[in-house]
Amino acid sequence: MIIRWICEKCNKKWIYPVEKCVYCKGGIIKQKGSRLKVAGITKVMIPSPMHPLIPYNIILLEDEYGNRLPKKTMKDYKIGEEFVQEKAKTENAVAIVKIKYDIYEAIKEAIRLLKGVGFDSEEKILIKPSVVLAAYPYQAVNTNPDFLDALLRLLGDYGVKKDNILVAEQALIGSDTMDAASKAGILEVCKRHGVDFADISKGPFEVIEAGDTKFNIFKKALGRKIINAPIMKTNFQIGLSGAMENFSRLCDEKTQREMYYNDIGKSLPKLVNALQNVITIADVSSGMQGQGPLAAGEPAFMNLVLAGKDAAAIDAAFCEVGMLMLPEYVSNSTDTKKIEIVGNEIDALKYPIRKPIPNETPHADIKVIDGKACPACLNLMNSLTSKLIGLRGQEIIIAMGPLLDANELKEKERIVVLGDCAAKKLGSMGLEFASIKENMDSVEQILLLKKLLITEGTPKITNIDKIKSKMQKLLSKVMK
Amino acid sequence: MYIKGVGMTKFGAQSGTSQELVYEAVMEAIEDSDSDIKDIDAVVVASASTDAESGGERQRLFSGVLSSILRKQVPILNPTAVCGGGGAALWTANKIDYNNILVVGVERLLTNNSIRVTDEIMMAAERIYEQAEGLNFPAQNALVAQQYMMRYGATTDDFALVAYKNHQNAYKNPKARFYKKEVTLKQIKKSPVVASPLRLFDCSLSVNGAAAIIMTKNETDIKISGSSLFVGRMAAFESADMTSWEATRLAANEAYKQAGISPDDIDIAELHDAFTSVELLSYDDLGFCKKGEGKHLIRNGYTSINGEMPVNTSGGLKAKGHPISATGVSQVYEIVKQMRKQAGERQVDNVKYGLAQNIGGAGSTVAVHILEKIGG
Numbered sequence: 116m117i118i119r120w121i122c123e124k125c126n127k128k129w130i131y132p133v134e135k136c137v138y139c140k141g142g143i144i145k146q147k148g149s150r151l152k153v154a155g156i157t158k159v160m161i162p163s164p165m166h167p168l169i170p171y172n173i174i175l176l177e178d179e180y181g182n183r184l185p186k187k188t189m190k191d192y193k194i195g196e197e198f199v200q201e202k203a204k205t206e207n208a209v210a211i212v213k214i215k216y217d218i219y220e221a222i223k224e225a226i227r228l229l230k231g232v233g234f235d236s237e238e239k240i241l242i243k244p245s246v247v248l249a250a251y252p253y254q255a256v257n258t259n260p261d262f263l264d265a266l267l268r269l270l271g272d273y274g275v276k277k278d279n280i281l282v283a284e285q286a287l288i289g290s291d292t293m294d295a296a297s298k299a300g301i302l303e304v305c306k307r308h309g310v311d312f313a314d315i316s317k318g319p320f321e322v323i324e325a326g327d328t329k330f331n332i333f334k335k336a337l338g339r340k341i342i343n344a345p346i347m348k349t350n351f352q353i354g355l356s357g358a359m360e361n362f363s364r365l366c367d368e369k370t371q372r373e374m375y376y377n378d379i380g381k382s383l384p385k386l387v388n389a390l391q392n393v394i395t396i397a398d399v400s401s402g403m404q405g406q407g408p409l410a411a412g413e414p415a416f417m418n419l420v421l422a423g424k425d426a427a428a429i430d431a432a433f434c435e436v437g438m439l440m441l442p443e444y445v446s447n448s449t450d451t452k453k454i455e456i457v458g459n460e461i462d463a464l465k466y467p468i469r470k471p472i473p474n475e476t477p478h479a480d481i482k483v484i485d486g487k488a489c490p491a492c493l494n495l496m497n498s499l500t501s502k503l504i505g506l507r508g509q510e511i512i513i514a515m516g517p518l519l520d521a522n523e524l525k526e527k528e529r530i531v532v533l534g535d536c537a538a539k540k541l542g543s544m545g546l547e548f549a550s551i552k553e554n555m556d557s558v559e560q561i562l563l564l565k566k567l568l569i570t571e572g573t574p575k576i577t578n579i580d581k582i583k584s585k586m587q588k589l590l591s592k593v594m595k
Numbered sequence: 596m597y598i599k600g601v602g603m604t605k606f607g608a609q610s611g612t613s614q615e616l617v618y619e620a621v622m623e624a625i626e627d628s629d630s631d632i633k634d635i636d637a638v639v640v641a642s643a644s645t646d647a648e649s650g651g652e653r654q655r656l657f658s659g660v661l662s663s664i665l666r667k668q669v670p671i672l673n674p675t676a677v678c679g680g681g682g683a684a685l686w687t688a689n690k691i692d693y694n695n696i697l698v699v700g701v702e703r704l705l706t707n708n709s710i711r712v713t714d715e716i717m718m719a720a721e722r723i724y725e726q727a728e729g730l731n732f733p734a735q736n737a738l739v740a741q742q743y744m745m746r747y748g749a750t751t752d753d754f755a756l757v758a759y760k761n762h763q764n765a766y767k768n769p770k771a772r773f774y775k776k777e778v779t780l781k782q783i784k785k786s787p788v789v790a791s792p793l794r795l796f797d798c799s800l801s802v803n804g805a806a807a808i809i810m811t812k813n814e815t816d817i818k819i820s821g822s823s824l825f826v827g828r829m830a831a832f833e834s835a836d837m838t839s840w841e842a843t844r845l846a847a848n849e850a851y852k853q854a855g856i857s858p859d860d861i862d863i864a865e866l867h868d869a870f871t872s873v874e875l876l877s878y879d880d881l882g883f884c885k886k887g888e889g890k891h892l893i894r895n896g897y898t899s900i901n902g903e904m905p906v907n908t909s910g911g912l913k914a915k916g917h918p919i920s921a922t923g924v925s926q927v928y929e930i931v932k933q934m935r936k937q938a939g940e941r942q943v944d945n946v947k948y949g950l951a952q953n954i955g956g957a958g959s960t961v962a963v964h965i966l967e968k969i970g971g
Contacts, residue, residue, distance in 0.1 A: 130724065130833055157737035158791040159729060163713045166729040173730055173790075175738050175832060183832040185738065187728040194745075215723055418727055463729075 116200075117148040117178045118220060128182075132216050145220075148178020151198040165416075165466045174198070184215075189462045201457060203230040207425035208455035209432045211464065214400055214418045219265035222396055225422035226269075228457045232394055232424070234340070236274035239281075241339040242266065244398075245346045245361050246284040248408055248494070249291070249298040255401040255414035258346045260300030262398040266344060267308045277309045281335060285315035285364050288371060288491035289553075292316055320367045325389035328382065331367040332390075341365075343395040343426060347433045348403035349412065351471035352485055352493055353379055354442035356407065357433055358395040358426035359387050368491075375489040376517050376536070380443035387426055387448065395429050397421040402437065404468035408497070411477045415468040419459075428454045438467040476500040480508045480568060484523055486516030491553065492534040499533075499551075499564050508568030514541065514548070521546075529574050531567050549574040558591050559584040596689050596696075596822075597815040598966070600628020601928040603806035605770045606916030613642065613652055613703045614664045616805035620921075621665065621699060624807040630695070635809070637693035638671040641680030641700040641920035645715050650706030661699065677719040678869060679955025681806070681923020682824065682962025689822040694812050700924035701805035712801055716919075719956055721830045733798055733870065735957040737790040739831050740872035743838045744792065747887030749875060751792050755783045756893045757871035758796045758913055764900055765910025767940035770925075772802050772916035797871040802916030806924035808931075814969070817934055820948075821850030821965030831957040838887075840958030843880040847952070850963040851882070854948070858882035861904060861965075862946045863933055865926035867954040868911040877952060878906075881963075900941060908933060908941050923953030923962060934968040 120129040124141030133143055155175030162169045166187070174192050176184045192198070203210065210225040226232050234240070244258035252259050263282070270280060282305050286295040292314040296302045305312040313335060320331040345361035353360065363371055363383060374382040397420065404415035415437070421429050427448035434441050441451065474482050478500040488496070492515045500513075511529045517536035521544050524530060532538045532550045541548055549567055551560050562584040567574040602623025604616050617640075625632055642657040654660050658671035672691070676683035681700035688696045704712065717731045725735065743749055762778040765771035778796070786795040810819070827842035828834060834841060851857060858881060866881075868874035878889035883904065892898050898906035909915045909929035912922055930949035932938045951964045 130830070155738045155741050156791075157734050157741065157793075158788065159731070159734050159737075160788050160790065161713060161731065161733065162710055163717060163729070163731055164710060165714070165726070166731075171729055173728055173734050173738065181835070183837075185724060185728045185730050185832055187730075213727065416727075418723065 116220070116224060117151065117176065117182045117184045118215060118217060119146045119180070119182050121146045146180055146182070148180050148182050150179045151176045153192045153194055153196045153198055154183065156192055156194060167467065168462060168465055171463060187463045189460050200228065202228050203455055203457045205455045206230055207423065207428055208457050209421060209423040209425070209428050211432060211456060211458040211461070212420045213459060214420060218262055218400060218420070219268055221420040222265050222269055222422070225396065225420045225458065229422060229424070234270055234273040234275050236276065237279070238275060239279045239339040240270065240275060240342060241336050242280065242282045242342045242344055243336070243361060243365065244282065244284055244301060244344045245356070246292065246295045246299050246301055247287045247290070249295045250408065251298060252300050253414065255346060255348070255403045256408040257295065257299035257301065258344050258398045259400050260304045262400055263301060263344065264304045264308070266342065266396060267304065267310065280310045281313055281339070282310055283313040283315050283333060283335065287494045288368050288489065289494050315364060316368065318367065323389050325385040328385050330386050330389060331370045333365050336365050341390065341393045343393055344398060345395070346398045346403070347421070348407055349405060349439065349468070349471045350407040351473060351475065352488070353444065354440060354471065355430055355434060355445070358397055358429040359383050359444060359448065362387055362390060362426070372489040372491070375487050378487065380447055383444040384427070384448040393426070394424055395422065395426045397429055397433070399433065402433070402468060404437070406471050406475060406477070413469070419464070425449065432456060432461060435461045436464045438465055439470055476513065478503050480510050481513060482510065483513045483515065484519065486514065486519030486537060486540065488516035488534060488537070492516065492537070495553065495560070496533055499560055502561055503565055503568060506565065506568060509571055511567055511574060531564065531574055547573070549576045556588045558588040562587055596810045596812065596819045598817040598819065598927070598931055599630055599809040599811045599815050600624045600626070601806070601808050601931045602627055603770055603921070603925050603928045604804050606802040606804035606918055606925070607772050608705050609803055611803070613644070613654065613657070613701050613805070614660060616703065616803065617661065617699055617701045617807070618664055620701070620805040620807040621697065624697070624809050628809040630809060632665065632667070634695045635667060635669065635697045636695055637669055637691060638665070638667065638697045638699065639684040639688045640671060640673050641684040641923065642673065643675065643677055643680060643702060643919050645702070645704055645706050651715070652703055652706070676955035676960040678867070678917070678919050678922060679953045679960040679962055680920035681925070682951070682953030682964065683923070683955070683960065685808070685923060685927065685964055686822050686824040686962050688810055689819060696810045698808045698810060698924055699805065700921035702918035702920045703803045704801050704918050705803050716801070724830055724832070731790070732957065733790040733793055735831055736870040736872055737793045739837050739876070739957065740792060740870065743872060743876050746838055747890065749890040752784070753875060753890045753893055754793070754797050754871040755780060757868065757874045758783045760893070760899050761868060761907045761911040761913040764908050764941055765914030768910050768915055769939070771910040771914055772800050773910060773914040793870055793872065799869045799912035799917035800914070802918050804916060804918035804921045804925070806921045806928050808924055808927055816969050817931055818967045818969055819964060820967040821854035821963065823847070823849035823853065824960070824962040825849070826960045827958055829956070829959055834958070838876060840876070840880055840961065842958055842961035843877060843952065843954070843963070846961045846963040847881045850950070850965045854965040854967065856948060856965070861948050861950045863908060863930065863943055864904065864906045864950040864952070865909060865929050866906055866911065866952045867922070868907055868913045869917060869954065871913065873954070874906065874911070881950065881952060900943065905943050908938065908943055923951065926951035926953060927964060927966065930966050934966065
């Protein structure tokens with residue numbers, strides 16, 4: 116489809132969305148061309164960073180109104196040939212649509228391409244965006260509010276009643292959901308559309324069973340169609356925070372921790388399989404690349420919508436596009452060779468976004484050994500190390516998570532343990548370490564980590580350190 | 596406005612900072628004009644300043660850099676129009692009210708591998724419709740060239756003739772990247788495809804370089820009798836007719852009108868042959884022939900150095916080189932050298948009017964300047 120924005124009165128035409136004609140002040144309508152033919156073609160033989168695979172073709176499409184649009188493809192076409200966007204033949208297909216300045220149209224097109232996807236006016240719907248931390252939309256940490264806005268507009272087109280829509284999410288353990296949703300612009304969009312936003316962490320929850328595993332799931336999600344609307348991000352711990360990972364925050368805190376303790380690679384597929392009546396419409400308007408949210412992760416230009424019923428297939432497709440390794444929980448869930456892709460070809464989209472590097476933290480002198488830490492410790496580690504950026508020190512190694520391996524820690528010096536379960540694990544191994552506890556005040560945590568970083572030799576926290584950090588905490592409270 | 600003196604560096608892969616390149620070009624222009632840098636009361640500089648990862652200079656406030664290198668505290672303007680930056684700088688200089696204006700174009704383009712440089716240049720393309728679709732500049736122009744070929748019967752052999760002509764001219768230009776480097780028609784036709792139907796030898800050369808002009812209100816032997824700039828749409832595919840660039844037609848018509856001449860009066864032209872196909876369709880848009888007949892001008896030698904209206908005697912962007920912002924200024928350098936009979940081996944006789952066409956993007960921003968030789 117080719118879209119142009121046209122003035123109703125004077126017929127001036129734009130390739131960009133405009134609200135009103137700047138000449139005659141007339142209203143704007145969209146002209147959508149759907150009968151496309153190939154008017155030109157070039158085979159490109161030189162690579163560029165965003166287009167590393169060569170050769171590729173660019174076809175010049177022309178619609179029934181004479182509007183044109185270049186499109187990259189790996190397939191061969193002939194001039195004059197009709198260009199038809201094939202619809203999905205299988206239920207679990209993934210639709211990949213490029214956003215041409217109009218997220219709403221891209222989501223609509225993605226749904227059109229999928230088989231058996233639609234919305235009933237009487238249907239009860241829960242939209243589950245990713246809102247993990249208090250961050251602005253440009254940081255690509257949370258689902259973009261414009262994306263949610265487009266989704267809600269589309270549901271309005273289907274006649275879905277506002278009262279039947281609930282937007283629900285909880286931030287990472289240890290972060291405030293309402294603060295995060297507010298800064299992310301999500302609350303404002305919900306308010307504008309007159310739909311409720313629920314903080315999942317407040318519950319209530321209901322147990323669902325998947326084989327031998329029990330999950331405490333947000334009760335209001337059960338019995339509703341779930342629109343899973345994650346933003347797709349790299350993640351240094353599990354490779355990807357995407358479609359599948361987004362479901363983990365439908366669970367209560369205890370379940371989330373257990374999922375990580377019991378190996379997220381196995382527990383996440385079980386959870387995803389246990390959920391019924393789900394469609395994922397993923398926000399890839401910006402993806403995230405690098406270490407992940409607030410850990411030197413950066414937005415990656417991708418400009419896509421990915422949609423489908425199979426969350427694992429969507430994660431797999433995203434990894435293919437970004438040329439990332441497939442996370443274990445994804446490869447445990449889907450056969451990537453059998454995924455049907457509609458819309459855009461993956462090979463024509465591929466470009467290598469920055470991969471997460473294991474053991475790295477935002478601070479160059481602080482490394483990490485991750486024993487499957489839960490999001491609470493992960494969040495804490497990122498937050499503390501970020502705050503010490505710029506402070507020179509001696510290298511220290513943060514060990515966290517309940518599944519730390521003694522062999523990995525052997526011969527390592529200057530270990531700092533983060534979190535209670537890691538402390539317990541190392542204690543059982545008889546190893547010596549300095550420990551920063553989860554329940555400490557954040558000022559104390561930062562001061563202690565700072566002290567460990569700048570002190571030479573084996574890092575130790577003395578009673579004087581503890582008193583100093585507590586005094587500093589009190590002082591900061593008085594100052595506030 | 597009149598032109599007093601001109602200067603330029605050799606265009607090539609030489610090392611050296613933009614400051615060094617500018618200094619060399621300005622020094623030559625000052626000496627050529629027999630004037631004093633103290634008399635310069637305004638500067639207009641074109642510089643896109645590349646940021647191709649590690650090697651780029653990242654000097655986006657180039658007016659400040661220029662102030663430091665020339666030790667001048669005068670108004671220094673930096674209009675941006677990427678490949679059309681030099682032309683835009685000249686046009687700006689014609690519009691501002693100062694007595695002696697220095698116009699400089701500079702680029703240190705070769706700062707990284709070709710993948711990065713391709714990406715750097717690609718930033719001048721539309722982000723969503725072009726960059727995201729892999730439409731680099733060869734590809735953009737390939738699609739235009741193909742439409743032109745289909746509609747008017749031009750062939751890839753015609754493009755090859757343009758390249759061959761310009762390489763022959765560059766062979767005689769000591770400032771050209773391909774100076775004294777022989778290129779055969781066979782080599783051109785056999786060169787690898789970059790973006791079909793365009794081959795490597797259909798594409799201009801990324802080079803480093805700088806050029807400078809000293810303009811003055813006082814009468815000299817060379818008058819800028821036409822100076823025009825128009826901006827068409829961002830993307831070539833937006834135009835109703837992709838084979839004709841409206842900005843070129845508008846800018847040319849305006850420049851002819853200002854100069855009081857017609858296309859028939861032009862004796863030489865420096866055209867923006869970023870791709871050989873662009874030179875061909877520019878023949879049409881500049882009014883040197885009827886629409887679609889540009890192919891005849893190249894086939895019958897009309898635009899060769901011995902033809903009725905030589906085009907790109909310098910070697911053009913194709914073979915002299917294309918250091919982005921310096922290109923438009925270097926085109927005027929060539930015309931001035933021709934008018935003053937200082938063009939050496941590539942000298943053309945009796946040049947009264949010369950035209951320079953400089954383009955930013957695929958037909959987006961076009962500056963056309965007409966120079967007139969005063970007196971004999």
